[in-house]
Amino acid sequence: MPPPHSKRRVVAPRSAMRRLAVIVGPLLVVGLWWFMSASGGEARSYYLPPPPAVVAAAVQGFADGSLLEGALATLAHFLGGFTAAVAIGLAAGLALGRFEAVGTALQPVLNFLRTLPGIAILPVLMLLLGLGNATIIATSTFASVWFVLLNTAAGVQEVHPVVLDTGRVFGAQGWRRWVSVVLPSAAPRIATGVRLALGISLVVAVSAEIIMGRAGLGFIIADSMETLRPSAAYAAILTVGVLAWIVFQVGEFLEAKVLPWANRSDVRRA
Amino acid sequence: MVEPAVRISQGSKFFGEICAFRSINLQVPEGQFLAVVGASGSGKTTVLRCVAGLERLSGGSIVAAGRPVTRPDPSRTYVFQDYGRSLFPWRRVAANVSFPQEMRGKGRRVARERALGYLELVGLRERADAYPWQLSGGMQQRVAIARALAAEPSMLLMDEPFGAVDAQTRMELQLALLRIWMELRKTVIFVTHDIDEALFLSDRIVVIDSRGQGLAMDEPVDLPRPRSHAETPRYDLYSEMRASVLRLLLREEGSEAPHAPTTQ
Ligand SMILES: Nc1ncnc2c1ncn2[C@@H]1O[C@H](COP(=O)(O)OP(=O)(O)OP(=O)(O)O)[C@@H](O)[C@H]1O
Ligand SMILES: [Mg+2]
Numbered sequence: 001m002p003p004p005h006s007k008r009r010v011v012a013p014r015s016a017m018r019r020l021a022v023i024v025g026p027l028l029v030v031g032l033w034w035f036m037s038a039s040g041g042e043a044r045s046y047y048l049p050p051p052p053a054v055v056a057a058a059v060q061g062f063a064d065g066s067l068l069e070g071a072l073a074t075l076a077h078f079l080g081g082f083t084a085a086v087a088i089g090l091a092a093g094l095a096l097g098r099f100e101a102v103g104t105a106l107q108p109v110l111n112f113l114r115t116l117p118g119i120a121i122l123p124v125l126m127l128l129l130g131l132g133n134a135t136i137i138a139t140s141t142f143a144s145v146w147f148v149l150l151n152t153a154a155g156v157q158e159v160h161p162v163v164l165d166t167g168r169v170f171g172a173q174g175w176r177r178w179v180s181v182v183l184p185s186a187a188p189r190i191a192t193g194v195r196l197a198l199g200i201s202l203v204v205a206v207s208a209e210i211i212m213g214r215a216g217l218g219f220i221i222a223d224s225m226e227t228l229r230p231s232a233a234y235a236a237i238l239t240v241g242v243l244a245w246i247v248f249q250v251g252e253f254l255e256a257k258v259l260p261w262a263n264r265s266d267v268r269r270a
Numbered sequence: 271m272v273e274p275a276v277r278i279s280q281g282s283k284f285f286g287e288i289c290a291f292r293s294i295n296l297q298v299p300e301g302q303f304l305a306v307v308g309a310s311g312s313g314k315t316t317v318l319r320c321v322a323g324l325e326r327l328s329g330g331s332i333v334a335a336g337r338p339v340t341r342p343d344p345s346r347t348y349v350f351q352d353y354g355r356s357l358f359p360w361r362r363v364a365a366n367v368s369f370p371q372e373m374r375g376k377g378r379r380v381a382r383e384r385a386l387g388y389l390e391l392v393g394l395r396e397r398a399d400a401y402p403w404q405l406s407g408g409m410q411q412r413v414a415i416a417r418a419l420a421a422e423p424s425m426l427l428m429d430e431p432f433g434a435v436d437a438q439t440r441m442e443l444q445l446a447l448l449r450i451w452m453e454l455r456k457t458v459i460f461v462t463h464d465i466d467e468a469l470f471l472s473d474r475i476v477v478i479d480s481r482g483q484g485l486a487m488d489e490p491v492d493l494p495r496p497r498s499h500a501e502t503p504r505y506d507l508y509s510e511m512r513a514s515v516l517r518l519l520l521r522e523e524g525s526e527a528p529h530a531p532t533t534q
Contacts, residue, residue, distance in 0.1 A: 170421055171343060181358075184361075261360050
């Protein structure tokens with residue numbers, strides 16, 4: 001991601017227009033929502049409550065602590081799944097990149113597992129691990145770990161020969177070779193895997209909550225619908241959206257901090 | 271007898287069936303600036319990589335500073351043609367230059383201090399905190415040279431280091447390299463396919479025979495130093511040597527075609 005100043009520079013000439021658009025767009029969507037809700041009779045306004053009802057439910061949910069609690073539970077599930085996916089994916093990916101023959105042998109299986117919708121494993125894990133948090137976290141990890149793993153292995157294998165030769169010429173050996181040459185060289189590719197894992201582990205954590213959770217925003221969505229409180233469900237859905245947005249912002253921020261050089265094509269030549 | 275910086279004896283290298291070079295005998299004295307020229311595919315890069323220890327010989331031996339070359343050593347550093355790839359994009363300029371010292375276990379601060387010194391030498395000290403990809407091609411290659419020097423090697427191996435820059439920048443880089451070489455007096459083995467570059471820079475030119483028959487030519491370049499792009503080419507010796515190297519390269523090419531008409 002480009003440093004903040006270059007972003008601003010790109011936006012600058014039409015900033016007034018843009019600022020207006022940024023406000024008008026969402027307003028239009030909310031307006032359309034409201035119109036749809038109001039124009040479809042009682043049944044529709046039940047399943048698609050008008051914005052004020054949802055806002056009221058959200059206020060209520062935050063006031064009694066249930067939404068915040070749910071958000072924290074979801075955050076914990078997601079972070080558990082994501083962190084495990086990154087740790088396992090990195091370790092296994094490095095090993096696979098190191099022993100290329102193993103990587104080649106496992107490639108088809110790994111590619112299959114990557115394309116497999118991870119949530120499909122949930123019923124199996126429910127049997128294995130029970131109906132607790134462990135199952136949600138494990139499902140989330142299972143769904144996202146392949147992206148980190150495959151990208152790490154590929155990143156390690158694709159280090160350019162000139163980079164490796166340069167390391168050798170200047171005496172990078174053993175662990176130094178890994179830490180100072182191979183890993184940084186593979187880092188942008190690894191970051192791609194981590195970014196994918198970030199989105200998927202969150203989606204799958206919420207999905208698992210909807211199906212079998214006893215806490216978390218996914219659980220609140222499912223529970224509110226079952227107990228005939230659609231406004232509360234919508235409030236939880238919006239909260240999921242906000243949570244995801246925050247998670248991605250933090251992710252982008254960290255990436256820019258850790259790999260300031262990785263997206264260098266958008267950086268102007270100094 | 272003074273031990274040469276490098277001695278290649280009956281050196282040969284095969285990649286499977288393909289012969290990269292064969293029957294190379296070469297001694298490079300300490301502090302010499304040697305230019306290696308030859309047709310494309312004659313094995314220049316491979317010879318240099320073998321001297322660096324990046325490749326093992328198939329036959330014969332290479333001895334550097336009295337020890338057989340079996341793997342890379344920071345006493346022989348390499349400047350790659352592909353500077354864009356060879357500089358690490360994740361390290362800033364100074365950190366690229368301090369890399370060799372860091373790999374030897376020097377602390378970051380000490381390594382950086384020295385790196386700044388070498389950046390000064392190539393005239394890029396004020397760009398120490400830029401990323402390499404923010405610099406022009408010529409600047410990048412100067413950073414690569416600074417990095418190669420920062421390892422404090424006794425020998426610099428350069429493979430067409432200025433092949434990818436424009437003519438103007440190339441001349442500036444040649445002058446900068448000569449200035450540094452005059453100051454530090456390291457042994458340099460400089461591979462190029464540009465005869466003028468070879469003549470302008472070196473103490474001695476060797477031409478690798480592209481039919482695998484060792485060195486087709488090995489001559490001293492007794493042109494006065496310091497050299498200049500305006501004056502040096504005006505010496506008779508310059509044009510004579512230029513013609514003979516050129517003839518050699520062209521004759522070699524001609525001899526590969528069975529019915530090539532004889533020139534001259
Ligand atoms: N890693 C390799 N594997 C197989 N063959 C190789 C390898 N490296 C070089 N060769 C072969 O060895 C021969 C000499 O190659 P080399 O790169 O040393 O030539 P060169 O003189 O540097 O040519 P150029 O001027 O084009 O750079 C060529 O036929 C090349 O195909
Ligand atoms: Mg070459």
